[in-house]
Every structure is written in C-alpha cells, then in structure tokens.
Amino acid sequence: MKQNLIETVNEYLSLGINQQLDYEKFYLYSIITHSTAIEGSTVTEIENQLLFDEGISTNKPMAEQLMNLDLKKAYEQSFIYAKSHADFSIELLCSLAALVMQNTGSTYKTIGGDFSSAKGDLRLLNVSAGRGGKSYLAWQKVPDRLQKFCDWLNAERKVVDKNDIHKLYELSFEAHYRIVSIHPWADGNGRMSRLVMNMIQYEAGCIPSIVKKEKRAEYIQSLAQSQEKDASKDFIDFMMNHHVDNLQKQIDEYKASMESDDIKGGQKISVGGQKKWSETTLKILELIKQNPKISRKELCSELGINPSAVQKHIDKLKETKMIERLGGAKGGEWRVNE
Numbered sequence: 001m002k003q004n005l006i007e008t009v010n011e012y013l014s015l016g017i018n019q020q021l022d023y024e025k026f027y028l029y030s031i032i033t034h035s036t037a038i039e040g041s042t043v044t045e046i047e048n049q050l051l052f053d054e055g056i057s058t059n060k061p062m063a064e065q066l067m068n069l070d071l072k073k074a075y076e077q078s079f080i081y082a083k084s085h086a087d088f089s090i091e092l093l094c095s096l097a098a099l100v101m102q103n104t105g106s107t108y109k110t111i112g113g114d115f116s117s118a119k120g121d122l123r124l125l126n127v128s129a130g131r132g133g134k135s136y137l138a139w140q141k142v143p144d145r146l147q148k149f150c151d152w153l154n155a156e157r158k159v160v161d162k163n164d165i166h167k168l169y170e171l172s173f174e175a176h177y178r179i180v181s182i183h184p185w186a187d188g189n190g191r192m193s194r195l196v197m198n199m200i201q202y203e204a205g206c207i208p209s210i211v212k213k214e215k216r217a218e219y220i221q222s223l224a225q226s227q228e229k230d231a232s233k234d235f236i237d238f239m240m241n242h243h244v245d246n247l248q249k250q251i252d253e254y255k256a257s258m259e260s261d262d263i264k265g266g267q268k269i270s271v272g273g274q275k276k277w278s279e280t281t282l283k284i285l286e287l288i289k290q291n292p293k294i295s296r297k298e299l300c301s302e303l304g305i306n307p308s309a310v311q312k313h314i315d316k317l318k319e320t321k322m323i324e325r326l327g328g329a330k331g332g333e334w335r336v337n338e
Contacts, residue, residue: 001240002166008247009165009207017254018207020315026308030210032071035194036064037213043068046300049307066103071191074099078195082203088150088196090143093184094120096195100188108186112139115186122146123186134227136183146184149175157200165206172200172209173239177232180223209243218242257312280305281313285336288323292333 012018029052033045041064043051048068050056057065074096086092098105098120105118112124122142128135137145153175160167180193198208211219222238257280280303287294287302299310317323323334 001237001244005166005169005240005244008244008251012207012247012251015251015254017250020308020311022311023308026306026311027208028072028075030306031194031198031208032068032075034210034213035191036067036071038194038211038216038219039067039190040064041067045306046297050297063104070100070102070104071195073102074191074195075198078199079202082199085203087154090122090146090150093146093150093179093192093196094122096120097185097188097192100191100195101185105187117185117187120185122184125186127183127186129224134224136181142182142184145182146179149178149182152178153200157203162204168204168206169201169209169240169243170236172197172204172206173236174232175200176239177223177226177235181227207247209239210246211239211242212246215242253309254312257309258316278313280309281316284310284313285317285322288334289336292335294334 017023026049029045029048033041033043033048036043041060043058043060043064047058047060051058051065051068052072077099078096081092081096098118101117101120103118105116107114107116107118108123108125110125115121115124117123123139126135126139156171160171162168176193176197179196180189183189185192194211201208218238219242222235226232226235257278283303284299287299291298296307296310296314300307303310314323318325321337323336326333326335
C-alpha cells in the first residue's frame with residue numbers, strides 16, 4: 001500500500017496536474033462539495049462554483065447552499081492556520097466549528113446548560129450515531145479528551161518525518177478517526193473531522209484527500225468497524241486506498257484529456273496539418289468560434305465535464321496560440337487565431 005501511494009502521488013505531481021490554472025480553487029470546491037454531500041447536500045460542483053464565484057443561487061434548498069458557503073469559509077480559515085503552523089487547541093477547533101455551522105447551527109437548552117452549535121460550542125448533551133447506533137463519549141468528558149487530542153496531534157506533527165508521505169497521510173487519517181470518535185459538537189462532526197484531516201495534509205504539502213460521496217457507505221462502514229474494534233486500522237486502510245484510487249482516476253482523466261493521438265473516423269484529428277488534438281479540445285474550439293463570449297461555466301455545461309478539465313483544454317489552446325483572451329473574466333471574450 002505504501003509503495004502504491006508513493007508511486008501514484010509521484011506520477012500525479014510529475015504530470016503537473018497540481019500546477020493547472022486555478023487548481024487549488026477547483027480542488028477545494030470539490031472537497032467542499034463532496035464533504036457536504038456526505039451530510040446530505042445535493043449541491044453539485046458546478047452549482048458551487050456559481051455560488052462561490054458569482055454569488056448565483058441555485059434551485060437547491062437554502063440550508064444546503066448555506067452549508068456549502070459556511071464550509072468554504074471554514075476551509076479558507078483552516079488553511080491560514082495551516083500556513084502559520086498554528087498549534088491545535090480547543091479554541092482553534094471551536095472557532096472552525098463555528099464557521100462550519102455559522103448559518104445552519106442551532107441553540108440547545110439542556111440540563112448541562114445552554115449552548116449553540118452555530119458558535120462552535122462543545123456539546124452539553126450525550127449523542128449517539130443514528131437510531132440504536134454507537135453512543136459517544138459522555139459530554140462531561142469531552143473537554144478533557146479534546147485537549148488530549150490536541151496535545152497528541154501537536155506532538156505528532158513535530159516528530160513525524162516530513163519526507164515520509166505515507167506517515168503524513170496516516171497521521172491525517174488517524175486525526176480524522178480520533179476527533180470524529182470524540183464527537184465534540186452536537187452538529188458538524190463529520191465535516192470538522194474531514195477539515196482537520198485536510199488541514200494536516202495541507203500543512204505538510206500533501207495533496208488533500210477527498211471522501212467522494214459515491215463512497216459514503218463504505219466510508220461510514222469502515223469508520224464503524226474501526227470504532228467497534230477500538231482500532232483505526234480498517235478506517236485508515238480504507239482512506240489510504242480511496243485516496244490512491246481518486247488520484248489514479250484524476251491521472252487517467254488528465255492523460256485522456258491531453259491525449260493527442262485520438263482517432264476520429266479512422267483518422268487522427270489535427271489542426272493545420274500539424275498539431276494533433278483531442279476531440280474535446282476541438283469541441284471547445286468550435287464552441288468558442290460560435291460564441292466568443294462563452295464562459296468556462298457554460299463550456300462545462302455544454303460538454304458535461306468539470307471546470308478543471310475545461311481549463312486543461314483551454315490552456316492547451318492558449319499555449320499553441322490558437323486562442324487568446326481579450327479583456328477580463330467578466331465582459332471579455334475569446335479570439336480564435338485561424
């Protein structure tokens with residue numbers, strides 16, 4: 001597993017996938033979309049791009065849109081903390097939890113006192129996972145256990161080998177497992193545990209892992225198995241394999257999108273008898289000819305591919321001077337150089 005991870009990450013980086021224009025932004029949008037989808041959101045990546053970049057509301061429930069907007073703010077703040085190598089503390093975690101639940105949190109009145117998940121307060125009530133599910137740590141023990149978690153994580157971050165990518169991912173997955181097992185908040189524990197995981201990865205310079213919504217059942221099952229055994233191995237194994245699979249899929253998609261030897265009608269596709277192009281690249285070129293003001297979002301919609309894939313083809317056309325941008329992102333247009 002370790003060698004497979006190293007080889008896949010090295011290939012990913014050698015292809016320069018992480019150096020594409022707006023890679024970090026679109027990758028973050030994917031992380032957010034899938035993390036909220038795990039919790040029931042139906043907002044798509046393209047809808048989130050419109051929501052985040054243009055402030056354009058979708059026809060999805062407002063609570064789901066607010067969930068995505070809140071998580072975006074939380075991730076942006078978490079990466080600021082990661083860049084400064086801030087120590088983890090209860091205060092830091094609660095400040096991030098407050099951002100995660102800012103617009104969808106609730107106020108609770110309990111025997112232990114009143115608290116608000118919208119303010120990132122630690123829970124003052126006992127919780128279980130679903131009807132008849134696992135009962136989590138008693139609320140009275142949460143502050144002490146969370147402090148021990150922060151102490152453990154801060155110590156591990158100092159001694160982990162920064163050149164051992166496998167150990168770095170193991171640490172991030174272990175942190176995810178430990179914090180979600182504590183279940184410090186009444187709401188948002190899943191999103192927070194994935195955020196902490198990505199925060200550790202980001203600080204270490206690793207490619208952040210995405211828990212895909214399509215793997216929700218396996219993800220939850222692996223977590224339940226580990227909690228039942230009181231050992232993180234099953235969960236870490238799932239997360240490691242899932243991350244490798246995600247990266248390999250991106251590698252395969254990238255290679256396919258950049259393939260210059262596609263065959264169409266028994267002949268290699270070419271422009272001007274010199275440069276060979278993929279079918280998708282030619283479709284984008286044709287759409288730009290038809291509508292010089294077409295946006296990247298409209299290209300995504302027309303072709304049914306994600307923003308990062310569209311950007312790869314646009315970069316390819318710009319590098320060979322086939323197209324150029326006149327004006328800014330808003331109000332500008334494309335020019336095709338025949």
